Amino acid sequence: MQILIVEDDRPIAENLHDYLEARGHQCDHAATLAQARRRLAAAPPDVLLLDRSLPDGDGLALVHSLRAQGSSLPVLVLSARETLDDRLRGFEAGSDDYLVKPFALQEVEARLLSLLRRAAPAPTATTLELGPLRYDAAAQELRLEGRTLPLPPKPLRLAALLIEHPNRVFSRQELETAVWGQALESSDNLRSVLHTLRRALADAAGIEIVNVHGLGYKLVVR
Numbered sequence: 001m002q003i004l005i006v007e008d009d010r011p012i013a014e015n016l017h018d019y020l021e022a023r024g025h026q027c028d029h030a031a032t033l034a035q036a037r038r039r040l041a042a043a044p045p046d047v048l049l050l051d052r053s054l055p056d057g058d059g060l061a062l063v064h065s066l067r068a069q070g071s072s073l074p075v076l077v078l079s080a081r082e083t084l085d086d087r088l089r090g091f092e093a094g095s096d097d098y099l100v101k102p103f104a105l106q107e108v109e110a111r112l113l114s115l116l117r118r119a120a121p122a123p124t125a126t127t128l129e130l131g132p133l134r135y136d137a138a139a140q141e142l143r144l145e146g147r148t149l150p151l152p153p154k155p156l157r158l159a160a161l162l163i164e165h166p167n168r169v170f171s172r173q174e175l176e177t178a179v180w181g182q183a184l185e186s187s188d189n190l191r192s193v194l195h196t197l198r199r200a201l202a203d204a205a206g207i208e209i210v211n212v213h214g215l216g217y218k219l220v221v222r
Contacts, residue, residue: 001025001116001171004045006036006062007078008054012101016049019105020112024171024216032056040066044073047112052079052090060093067094074115078103113177130163131207131221144204154179155197162209162219171216 007013008031017027030036033056052059063075077090082100090098096115128135134143142149142159161178173183198209206222
């Protein structure tokens with residue numbers, strides 16, 4: 001997950017950055033609204049983590065402008081402004097979630113993953129094809145050169161996600177959320193599902209699930 005952290009309090013920004021990067025996400029940082037707008041224009045993230053009290057204005061101004069431009073970028077506001085009116089203003093501006101400081105880093109990640117899951121577009125087709133692979137959503141089947149691969153539901157869900165987005169790196173937490181609906185404490189379950197899928201794809205020449213060190217996994221076509 002690509003995250004833009006917009007926060008002018010350096011210790012808070014560093015804590016968020018270090019924790020989320022350690023969890024396998026990729027983070028960029030801006031300390032002002034002006035910097036945030038430049039970062040968004042240069043490389044749009046998957047989600048926006050936004051403070052309200054910034055040196056050059058209220059973070060909600062950025063949310064207003066994004067929504068006015070038609071952007072549906074998921075936004076989680078982090079703020080010490082904790083009254084009901086403050087939270088309501090955040091949602092009225094177009095924010096997707098609002099978390100009051102102080103917060104637990106684990107909850108920040110959980111909320112970001114939830115926003116990303118809700119924002120994920122539905123599959124654009126009932127069938128997906130990648131080289132010799134064909135995923136049929138209606139039949140819930142994955143075929144390799146016409147032969148149905150006997151996959152349990154979890155490896156099948158993982159296969160559908162990877163086939164729809166070849167060469168994209170997914171963090172461990174993103175894959176766990178896609179398969180189980182939430183990030184898990186241990187990576188053992190995901191490793192088991194990956195092993196099952198890799199074994200099923202062993203005969204798919206030129207297609208491989210690659211571990212990208214420190215970042216996650218991707219399906220590559222050679």
